[in-house]
Amino acid sequence: MSGMLDVGDRLTTDSGDDVEVTGMLGSGGQGEVYRVRTPHGDKALKWYFPSCATPEQRKIVEELVSRDFDDRRFLWPHAVVTGGGSGFGYLMDIRPDRFRSLPDLFRRRLRTTPTALVTAGLNTVGAYQTLHSRGIAYRDISGGNIFFDPANGDVLVCDNDNAVVEGEASGISGTMEFMAPELVRGDPGAIPGTQTDLHSLSVLLFMLLMNHHPLKGRAELAIRCLDEAAEKKLYGRNPVFVFDPDDGSNAPDPQEQSTVLATWGVLPPVLRTLFVRNLTQGLRDPSRRVRETEWCDALRAVRDTIVDCAGCGRQNMTEPTSVRARDCWYCRSTLVLPPRLVITTAMLKDERHLRLRRSARVHAHHLRDEPATYDYGDDTVVAELVEHPQKPGRFGLANRSATTWSARRSDGTAQDVAPGRTVPLRSGLEIDLGGARAVVHAE
Incomplete structure (x- = not known):
């Protein structure tokens, strides 16, 4: 390994933890990044080049570490690391290979x-x-x-x-x-x-x-x-x-x-x-x-209204509130727009439009007036489009939440939809998703 640090070098964090260098991960304009062993598992260490290891840069890193910023979207500095001489760096999590x-x-x-x-x-x-x-x-x-x-x-x-x-x-x-x-x-x-x-x-x-x-x-x-x-x-x-x-x-x-x-x-x-x-x-x-x-708001709206081309299978972005189908960007066949679920939030009455493509999902943030995050993970699903197991081509909206829904069909008949149950998908179907109102629109 050719770098400022060698395998086996031992350093110390500002809290007194031992850090051992086990390999190099890469380098950049300000320094080199190493894999290190710590009492809390393997971490990445950014070690600054001497020209960048200034008192001003150290002050910035110390300020960032002190904020204890915990957000999975950031490889945030966890601790300042020092060794022999005036060199320093900081610990962060290792970037997973999928990124x-x-x-x-x-x-x-x-x-x-x-x-x-x-x-x-x-x-x-x-x-x-x-x-x-x-x-x-x-x-x-x-x-x-x-x-x-x-x-x-x-x-x-x-x-x-x-x-x-x-x-x-x-x-x-x-x-x-x-x-x-x-x-x-x-x-x-x-x-x-x-x-x-x-x-x-x-x-x-x-x-x-x-x-x-x-x-x-x-x-x-x-x-x-x-x-x-x-x-x-x-x-x-x-x-x-x-x-x-x-x-x-x-x-x-x-x-x-x-x-x-x-x-x-x-x-x-x-x-x-x-x-x-x-x-x-x-x-x-x-x-x-x-x-x-x-x-x-714009990116969420576009993501929720992406549709698959029936001809070639390619994904197409569409205008969220449009009812006019345009041509597929790839094969030029006219897109078939699936039904649209319009969700109206409880307090601000904001509308969210979701195209009910196969396996479409409603997530917790769709029901909130001002969501702090837009999480599309499996653990945030509150509703999901499913196909009838015995009747291909027949779809329903499955309740994946912990709350019983109140649903009303276009003919005025009502039904409760318990968690785990499914309500058949029909144009005009109206559902109370626990405060937010959802209506199915067939284009």
């Missing part, structure tokens, strides 16, 4: 689905929303700091030692292609914070869903050498969204960038509207940037 890097996705090295991508976007926004709600700015949101599970869209935010309390100045501004224009230009008074995080987040979401950078159109193709000066012009001095409705100077080239044109064409309008606002008005006025709650 893959976004660059692998951008280079088309892995297979995934629209559902997993939209879920990953929703989980990413939710993760940063939680961080911002605690007064912490990440400062370096980029494709290199997010890992996701291509099977289900779970995310892990790594390199959290760049996060600081909102308003604190520091040497980290971010990765150029994700940085807010005011930071790229170096505007007076501009410092990394939650407002600049919102720009970085929109760039990340665009790349996640479109596999293309939102500011790289004809202008980028015309650059012969994408050096620092050219990047500052592209991302800071003259940034233009590739789909700016009022400025076509940086539109995608139909020959060289045809994929992003096709992908944008099938993106639901509810998401296109937010991207246009954030990457036109938000480029010039930070106060106009899309907030996390808006992204969450």
